[in-house]
Amino acid sequence: MLNKRNRSIAQVVTYVLLTVFSLYCIFPFVWMVISALKPKTEIRTATPSFMIAEPTLANFKRVLFDVGFLNYIKNSLLVSVVACVLSMIVAILAGYALSRYFKMKLVKVSNLAMMLSQMIPGVLLLVPLYLIMQRLHVLESYMSLILAYTTFVIPLCTFMMSSFFDTVPLALEEAAEIDGCSKTQTILQIILPLSIPSLVSTGLYAFINAWNEFMFGYIFISTDQYRTLTPAIMLFKGANTIDWGGLMAGSVIAVIPVTLIFLFLQRYFLAGLMSGSVKG
């Protein structure tokens, strides 16, 4: 009897605590959306309310069309998609080598190099990276961001792919080889179709990482034409009087794609992320 009562108390405590934690995590987003839908008069008030007296899309309209966020969204999408595709190609190749040829010295050294690179943060390399981009004549262009984003996700993406390839039985490849498949054919026709879940999670990681990155976008790009979303939000704040309504509308826009992707694909994403980070 006592045991049963204890268990239901434990369950109530669990629900209460988790509700508190969830509110803590979610509340800023709720407030962000509410603020983005409020007219200026309701934003700049000392008694903010959860109800919106006159909901409006004016903040979104202003940000998208007057401030140019439409262009920033396009830039962010372009950079993130290209960086994602590029890092996946590199990670599939390297991940396969790491998984299948792990006994070779070259592979062991590369593995260690990737582990070390994973630890090295971008900010410490900021100046030389800036100068390299200048030398390559890619500052003020998409290419500088694509290169930087790809480089810094390669280690984790490679680990994610290689820990998946570890689970694909070697016998499958040997059978394909006996049937006369070349290495390229084996990978393209046998291995990759099997890897779709981990391809999804690796790609998601690379995409979200590029979409969210701030520092390189802030420093490599100073022309409005190529600016991405995250630095744009920062600069928007720097104006004389802060347009909080617009700022929150911009934030909603920046958050929507990652949240949607995550909600639909979270199972793949979390599993892949864990397999890669435990290895690295």
Added chain:
Amino acid sequence: MKTSSKMTRDQRKMRTAFVMLLPALIFLALLIAFPLGKVVHDAFSHVHLINKSMSGFAGIENFETFIEDEHFAQAVRNTFLWTIFSVAGEYLMGMVTAVLLNQKFKGRAIFRTCIFIPWLVPIIVAGMTWDWMLNPEFGIVNYLLKNMGLINESINFLGDSKYALATVIFVNIWRSFPYYTISFLSAMQSIPGDLAEAASIDGAGMFRRFFSVTLPQLRSVSLVILFIHVIWTAVNFDFIWVMTEGGPNYATETLPVMIYRYSMRKFDVGAASALSTMMFTVMVILFIFYYRKRSQLSEDMA
């Protein structure tokens, strides 16, 4: 094709491995290894972004420059406080939420999704949203605190040097702890269920079970997570920059912000590189400790 048929099987394998690793190695060599070498080289040279006439060997002058900076001691202190409190808070929150989520009950998936969402959003968005909520004039947090009678006057959380660092740490914990939750959760799910069951039959209560069964099983994942996050937090630039730019009056300036200030504001690349080199050195020392501990742990497990 002719050449490949002449090669032995091992040579062919070797060539395949090399070709497959090549793209990754090119990226890492060009954009990580080379810049790394450049930073260490520049740390001992006179380099200025604008004044190109400054050049040549500098000895340890660059190191002297930043050590003599009047804000250096404070930046070191801030870096320690920022790192220790952030990581400790994240660890605690992550552990509590993981333990809660590691039970069977209805609605588990919804709670898990809610808790994970902060980790997904751009740091800039996390920073701006909290900045807006904490605003002293129009912010919801001050309004609610005043309504509840907890404070009388609005607190300028980010603009007052008494509160600024604590506030940035709080927001950092909010955004980073979900990663710990998910890592602990996936590690807990691999703990065999009969272990906890046996302990429970032996009469161990919930807390006892946690400390003597669950926690020891999480040693290796804890080590990995703590190590990675200590490094990531200590070198984090984005968070502090978007929320306070190191202000007010240097109250939240950490070493990475100082590196940014030296390189992109004062254009003194030499001093910035020297500071980076110093941070690398500390990281390498930490890595050696971590590596030893990790091999020791995996020996214990075996």
